[in-house]
Amino acid sequence: MRANHAIRGLALLFLAGVLLETGAAGAQSFTSSEGDANGKVVIDPDGTPDMASYSVLRPPNALPLQGDARKQTQAGSDAFAFSSVEADSLSVSAETVGVDKAASAAAEALFEGEFLGTGEPLQLDVLFQKVVDASGQNLVDTDLSIQVMSGNAELVDEIFPYPGTAGAEQSISRSFTVPDGTTGRLSVLLATTSRSPVGSRADHFASADFDLVFVPEPGEWVGLLAALAGLGFVAARKRVR
Numbered sequence: 001m002r003a004n005h006a007i008r009g010l011a012l013l014f015l016a017g018v019l020l021e022t023g024a025a026g027a028q029s030f031t032s033s034e035g036d037a038n039g040k041v042v043i044d045p046d047g048t049p050d051m052a053s054y055s056v057l058r059p060p061n062a063l064p065l066q067g068d069a070r071k072q073t074q075a076g077s078d079a080f081a082f083s084s085v086e087a088d089s090l091s092v093s094a095e096t097v098g099v100d101k102a103a104s105a106a107a108e109a110l111f112e113g114e115f116l117g118t119g120e121p122l123q124l125d126v127l128f129q130k131v132v133d134a135s136g137q138n139l140v141d142t143d144l145s146i147q148v149m150s151g152n153a154e155l156v157d158e159i160f161p162y163p164g165t166a167g168a169e170q171s172i173s174r175s176f177t178v179p180d181g182t183t184g185r186l187s188v189l190l191a192t193t194s195r196s197p198v199g200s201r202a203d204h205f206a207s208a209d210f211d212l213v214f215v216p217e218p219g220e221w222v223g224l225l226a227a228l229a230g231l232g233f234v235a236a237r238k239r240v241r
Contacts, residue, residue, distance in 0.1 A: 028122055028212040030087075030113035030186075037067030037109055039081030044102040063087050063111075075100035077198075083109040083190075091207040094194035096138070104195040111188045111210075117150065117178030121215040124148065124186070126172040129207050130162050136200020144208055145189040150178045162206065175215065186212060 068082040076099035084091045092107040128144050141161075148156035155176040162170065178184040194204045 028115050030115050033113040035063050035065035035085035037065050037083040037085050039067050039069035040106045041069045041071045041079035041081050042104040043071050043077055077101045077103050079103040079105045081105040081107040083107040085109050085111050089209045090190040092190050092192045093205045094192045095203045096194045096196035097201040098196040098198045102197045106193040108191045113186050115184045117182040117184050119180035121177050123215045124174045125211045127209045128170040131205045134202035138200050138202040139195040140204045142192040142206045147187040149185040151182050
């Protein structure tokens with residue numbers, strides 16, 4: 001009986017240690033972060049855009065940052081753009097209604113964060129979503145751009161045009177390593193545009209949620225499985241008796 005308690009105690013201590021080691025790393029923290037939220041709207045045929053643009057360098061966790069722009073006609077044509085930047089998510093919206101004139105809107109949200117490399121593997125997980133509610137002949141487009149730099153070296157540089165139907169999701173994962181002591185930089189840009197000719201309308205929303213986390217080393221997973229196996233062994237012996 002005492003042997004079982006000793007084995008179980010050791011397994012629990014080992015499991016706690018492994019969980020503490022794997023969980024302590026968690027998410028990669030940013031030493032600085034920068035947000036840029038832009039909105040642009042145009043009502044044809046005057047072709048004069050209204051702009052709302054902000055670019056602010058702030059300490060970590062000082063976000064969110066938001067920007068919007070709107071232009072309307074008395075007859076009801078409407079163009080509205082909105083963008084939001086947070087420490088772990090971007091969202092943009094472009095709403096256009098063409099009544100007497102065509103309406104266009106564009107929105108961009110940019111997150112840029114710097115972090116110090118540790119030489120441990122990192123994984124960037126992004127959930128890319130969009131929702132479209134439209135009628136008539138509209139032109140809508142959404143792109144997600146991701147870039148990861150390690151010093152002057154480019155680790156990730158990709159553009160993801162949104163595929164599939166409105167309301168679907170796209171999951172993106174990329175793994176990389178930034179050398180110990182090297183400054184890494186993550187840039188995530190989400191952009192959407194909408195244009196509605198006379199007699200049409202579109203309400204276009206897109207978001208990107210992202211996490212930059214440490215990836216546990218294979219040895220840590222082995223230790224975790226060994227600890228769980230030890231607990232299972234003790235439980236099995238107890239049932240047999």
